[in-house]
Structures are given as C-alpha cells and as structure tokens.
Amino acid sequence: QVQLVESGGGLVQAGGSLRLSCAASGRTFPTRTMAWFRQVPGREREFVTAIDWAGDSTYYTDSVQGRFTISRDIAKNTVSLQMNSLVPEDTASYYCAYKIGGYARVHRAYAFWGQGTQVTVSS
Numbered sequence: 001q002v003q004l005v006e007s008g009g010g011l012v013q014a015g016g017s018l019r020l021s022c023a024a025s026g027r028t029f030p031t032r033t034m035a036w037f038r039q040v041p042g043r044e045r046e047f048v049t050a051i052d053w054a055g056d057s058t059y060y061t062d063s064v065q066g067r068f069t070i071s072r073d074i075a076k077n078t079v080s081l082q083m084n085s086l087v088p089e090d091t092a093s094y095y096c097a098y099k100i101g102g103y104a105r106v107h108r109a110y111a112f113w114g115q116g117t118q119v120t121v122s123s
Contacts, residue, residue, distance in 0.1 A: 001026050002027055007020070021081075024078065034097065035051070035096075036048040036097070037097055039092055049081065051072050097110035
C-alpha cells in the first residue's frame with residue numbers, strides 16, 4: 001500500500017500563488033506516476049498535471065499550462081504543485097494521486113489517493 005499526505009492549499013486572491021505538497025510513504029515501485037487532480041461538487045474529478053517519477057516527464061491539462069508547475073523530490077519522496085496566476089476557476093478540492101506504471105489522465109487509473117486539500121481563489 002501507498003499512503004499520500006497532502007499539505008498546502010487555502011484561500012488566495014485571483015492572481016496569487018499557492019503551493020501544494022504530497023508526501024508518499026509505504027511501498028515504492030520503480031515505475032510510477034504521481035499526479036494532481038481536482039474536483040468541484042457535482043463534477044467528475046479532473047486531471048490537472050502528472051509527473052513520471054523515473055524520467056521526470058511532466059504533463060498538464062491545457063487550462064493550467066504555463067501557470068502550474070509539478071515537481072518531485074526523490075530524496076523526500078514528495079511531489080509538489082506550484083500554482084501561479086490563480087483564477088477563480090481553479091477553485092476546487094485538489095487530490096494527490098499515485099499509480100504504478102506510466103502516465104494516465106483518467107482518475108480511474110490511479111490506485112492511491114490523498115485526502116484532498118481545498119484551494120479557494122477569490123475574485
């Protein structure tokens with residue numbers, strides 16, 4: 001099993017920045033992908049960004065490209081999400097996710113999830 005613990009999030013004005021972190025513990029797998037998804041009430045969980053742990057390749061949904069940056073710290077076994085130029089449409093619960101193997105954009109491909117952290121962007 002893999003445990004994921006998120007930190008960060010909060011309330012910020014439009015144009016501001018926030019940083020989310022996710023610490024992974026438990027079993028490790030040589031080939032894995034870690035990702036961030038977000039969800040608002042009544043809507044399906046949406047892919048935001050992912051990073052291939054071994055190769056450091058990154059992937060973003062179009063709406064956050066150029067504003068958000070995902071990164072990993074191998075020594076600390078953590079993944080971070082730097083969010084800049086935030087807009088009210090970024091308001092959601094953000095979830096860290098982990099899958100064995102390569103990149104995927106669908107939430108059903110990810111076996112392990114954090115508890116979620118709220119990001120609220122005021123206009």
